[in-house]
Amino acid sequence: MNELARARRPMSYDTGPCEGWQASPSNPTKAAKRHLTETVVLRCTAEEKKQLKRCASEANITASELLRATLGLVKPSRKRVAPKADPRLVSELSRIGSNLNQIARAVNATQAAGEGRRLDGLLIVEQLTTIERQLGELLKQHQSSETADAD
Structure with a gap:
C-alpha cells in the first residue's frame, strides 16, 4: 500500500451525493428545507x-418570517x-x-521529514x-481606543 494512508468513507454514507437543500448524512438532525408554494394576500392600511x-x-x-412566527408556524x-x-x-x-x-x-514539515530532533526549540519559543x-x-491598543471612543 502507498505510504500515505487514505481515509475511506464509511459504507453507510455511500447512498449518493449530498448536494442541494437536503440534509447531509453526517448531520441527520438538520431538517430538509420546506418548499413554500402558497401565497396569501393581506389587505391593510399604509400605517399597518x-x-x-x-x-x-x-x-x-x-415580514413573512414575522407573520409565520406570530402565528406559531415556525420557531x-x-x-x-x-x-x-x-x-x-x-x-x-x-x-x-x-x-x-x-x-x-x-x-510540521520538519517532523514529517523525520527531522524533529533538528528543530530549534529555543527559536520556536522565542517566535511564539x-x-x-x-x-x-x-x-x-484596541482597549485604549475603545475607551477613547466611549468618552
Whole structure:
C-alpha cells in the first residue's frame, strides 16, 4: 500500500451525493428545507404595513418570517448581528495569525521529514513569545481606543 494512508468513507454514507437543500448524512438532525408554494394576500392600511415592516426589520427578519412566527408556524430563530470590528484590528490579527501558521507549517514539515530532533526549540519559543507580546500590545491598543471612543 502507498505510504500515505487514505481515509475511506464509511459504507453507510455511500447512498449518493449530498448536494442541494437536503440534509447531509453526517448531520441527520438538520431538517430538509420546506418548499413554500402558497401565497396569501393581506389587505391593510399604509400605517399597518409600515408597522409590519418596522417590526420585521427590528427583529432582523422578513415580514413573512414575522407573520409565520406570530402565528406559531415556525420557531422564531435569533439571527445574530455581526459584531462591528475595527478593520485595522482585523488586519493586524490576520498578519499575526499568518506568522503563527508559518511557524506551525515549518514544525510540521520538519517532523514529517523525520527531522524533529533538528528543530530549534529555543527559536520556536522565542517566535511564539514575540507573537504573544504582539497580541498583548494589540489588545491594549484596541482597549485604549475603545475607551477613547466611549468618552
